[in-house]
Amino acid sequence: GAVVSQHPSRVICKSGTSVKIECRSLDFQATTMFWYRQFPKQSLMLMATSNEGSKATYEQGVEKDKFLINHASLTLSTLTVTSAHPEDSSFYICSAPEPLAGVGANEQFFGPGTRLTVL
Amino acid sequence: QQQVKQSPQSLIVQKGGISIINCAYENTAFDYFPWYQQFPGKGPALLIAIRPDVSEKKEGRFTISFNKSAKQFSLHIMDSQPGDSATYFCAASRGNSGYSTLTFGKGTMLLVSP
Numbered sequence: 001g002a003v004v005s006q007h008p009s010r011v012i013c014k015s016g017t018s019v020k021i022e023c024r025s026l027d028f029q030a031t032t033m034f035w036y037r038q039f040p041k042q043s044l045m046l047m048a049t050s051n052e053g054s055k056a057t058y059e060q061g062v063e064k065d066k067f068l069i070n071h072a073s074l075t076l077s078t079l080t081v082t083s084a085h086p087e088d089s090s091f092y093i094c095s096a097p098e099p100l101a102g103v104g105a106n107e108q109f110f111g112p113g114t115r116l117t118v119l
Numbered sequence: 120q121q122q123v124k125q126s127p128q129s130l131i132v133q134k135g136g137i138s139i140i141n142c143a144y145e146n147t148a149f150d151y152f153p154w155y156q157q158f159p160g161k162g163p164a165l166l167i168a169i170r171p172d173v174s175e176k177k178e179g180r181f182t183i184s185f186n187k188s189a190k191q192f193s194l195h196i197m198d199s200q201p202g203d204s205a206t207y208f209c210a211a212s213r214g215n216s217g218y219s220t221l222t223f224g225k226g227t228m229l230l231v232s233p
Contacts (some may be wrong), residue, residue, distance in 0.1 A: 004162075006162075018200060025142070034220065034221075041226075041228075042223045042226070043208060043223045043224065043226050044163065044208070044221075044223050044226070045223075046220055046221070049220065091160075093162050095162075097219075105149075107153070107165060107168065108165075109165075110155075110162035110163050110164065111162050112161055112162045113160070113161065113162045115160070
């Protein structure tokens with residue numbers, strides 16, 4: 001299957017700082033990527049849909065000014081958590097739809113996740 | 120509103136036994152039903168998926184049973200092994216004019232005892 005990577009895998013930062021997380025599709029192009037947040041022992045919650053060449057679409061309740069998404073190229077999307085606070089500590093996971101499937105594609109390939117800890 | 124309900128929350132099965140996890144959905148527009156396996160500290164990995172035009176799909180020890188009229192689907196893990204111990208998520212999505220987003224169940228933590 002297609003491979004999606006994330007960097008870094010773990011990050012610890014001080015409250016008030018900003019953290020950037022990268023999501024890359026390694027062997028395919030992804031015009032769309034998805035960002036999820038997962039708290040311990042909970043399910044994945046979709047935060048936003050990242051679109052190459054246009055603005056991201058945020059889910060209800062997600063602050064777009066706090067979680068900045070930039071889909072810089074067909075293989076890279078970044079999530080920047082601005083002015084991070086302890087409550088932002090979570091597992092952040094990105095995914096990309098199956099390549100070559102076109103509009104309406106269903107299968108998504110997930111990255112390995114990034115563990116963010118805000119002190 | 121939780122669109123995909125998953126049960127049980129946790130499950131303990133003896134090695135060699137059958138693990139069964141159930142999900143129910145509300146939105147009849149859903150047309151893709153995947154199951155994901157997630158190990159601690161890792162991203163979810165697609166295990167098996169089904170579409171509503173079939174009632175069952177089997178891949179190795181993993182089987183999805185789908186009941187369209189009841190709006191339910193389930194995952195059966197035959198001959199469960201300790202290596203199957205993980206959290207399992209069912210999900211659902213629907214085709215539309217863009218890429219489909221997944222709606223996840225709350226997850227089932229499976230422990231297979233040796």
